[in-house]
Amino acid sequence: MAHNWQRSVLRLMRVTNHPVTVVEVHDPTPWYRRVVFHAPELAEGLEVFPTLWLRLWVPNPARGEGFLSQRGYTVVDVRPEAGIFALEFVLHDVAGPAGDWAKGLVPGVTAEVALTPAHIALPEWASRVLLAGDVTALPAINSWIDVIPDSIDVTVLVEEGHADRDRLPRHERTGRLGWQWVTPGPERGEALAEAVLTTGSEGTAGLYAWAAGERALVRHVRSALKNGLGLERSAQFSQNYWIEGRSSG
Numbered sequence: 001m002a003h004n005w006q007r008s009v010l011r012l013m014r015v016t017n018h019p020v021t022v023v024e025v026h027d028p029t030p031w032y033r034r035v036v037f038h039a040p041e042l043a044e045g046l047e048v049f050p051t052l053w054l055r056l057w058v059p060n061p062a063r064g065e066g067f068l069s070q071r072g073y074t075v076v077d078v079r080p081e082a083g084i085f086a087l088e089f090v091l092h093d094v095a096g097p098a099g100d101w102a103k104g105l106v107p108g109v110t111a112e113v114a115l116t117p118a119h120i121a122l123p124e125w126a127s128r129v130l131l132a133g134d135v136t137a138l139p140a141i142n143s144w145i146d147v148i149p150d151s152i153d154v155t156v157l158v159e160e161g162h163a164d165r166d167r168l169p170r171h172e173r174t175g176r177l178g179w180q181w182v183t184p185g186p187e188r189g190e191a192l193a194e195a196v197l198t199t200g201s202e203g204t205a206g207l208y209a210w211a212a213g214e215r216a217l218v219r220h221v222r223s224a225l226k227n228g229l230g231l232e233r234s235a236q237f238s239q240n241y242w243i244e245g246r247s248s249g
Contacts, residue, residue: 017057017112018042022105023084029164032135033089033102034076040083042113048078049121050147051140055114056087060097070114071098072241074139076169088139088169094245120237122148127206132157132196132221134188134213135168136241142171144210150175155199159184159192159217188244189217193224200229207231211238 024036046052052075060069077086089102122129129152131141141156148154152175159182160168170179185191200207209231211221218238225231225238 017114020111020113022107022109022111024107025105028167028169029162031091031162032168033091033105034086034169035089035102035105036077036084036086037111037113038084039113042115043078043083043085044080046075046078046080046085048075049119050144051120052143053140054087055116056098057112057114058098058101062097068112069097071096073098074143076139076143090136122152123208123234125206126152126208128153128155128208130155130157130196130199130207130209132192132209132211133241134158134192134217135160135165136214137212138168138170140212142169145171145173145177148173148175154178156180157182157192157195157199159189159213187216187220188214189220192217193220193228196221196224197228200225200231204229204231204235207235209236209238211236212241215240215243 018039018041020037020039020042022035023038026034026036028034053072054075055070056073057068057070060067063069073087073089075085076088079085089099091103092099129144129148131144131154133141135158138158141158145154145156150173154173154176155178157180161184165181180195182192182195196209209225211218211225218240222238225236
């Protein structure tokens with residue numbers, strides 16, 4: 001059996017693994033899958049906040065028999081009374097342990113997850129929020145929409161070119177919400193960066209920006225926020241979720 005050094009490190013950090021069981025599988029599109037897990041003890045004790053994520057351990061046969069790899073996923077649709085929560089998977093064309101595992105899921109399959117939460121919150125001064133990314137950031141974007149006060153205007157920009165993108169989960173709110181699907185250009189992230197610049201052209205007073213997704217896409221957005229709009233570091237947050245061409249899912 002292959003040695004899982006990552007699991008050993010997390011044990012030393014006193015990070016607990018929790019068993020979960022697949023109870024439902026839903027496919028909004030052929031390439032985007034929502035999986036509902038039953039884990040009563042975990043769901044009942046979860047402190048839900050924007051972009052809450054967990055580490056999912058999945059088999060990785062390419063690394064050896066019994067080897068498990070971990071991938072991070074945003075937690076969605078937590079229902080403590082039912083003891084369930086969901087994760088959403090983008091089924092990339094490039095093979096990867098989590099994506100390959102997710103493609104074959106049926107109710108009854110078991111796995112383990114570990115929580116290593118890092119809280120994130122809006123600055124008190126924010127009066128406008130820009131949420132940008134690719135479709136891998138969609139669960140996190142929806143988690144923001146659920147909790148941002150109605151007094152704050154929210155703009156969402158998601159770079160995604162599939163014809164059936166309107167079937168993806170998209171949360172609503174009673175406060176002002178502008179949502180735009182951005183069709184990708186020749187280079188990943190360039191079209192999204194242009195949309196970010198257009199959104200910020202009315203001024204950046206009170207603006208807080210959050211962005212996540214593929215590394216090159218995030219790099220373009222960071223440049224737009226910093227060099228194009230002149231946003232201070234305290235007024236923005238961005239994170240790479242995956243790298244195009246590498247095994248990520």
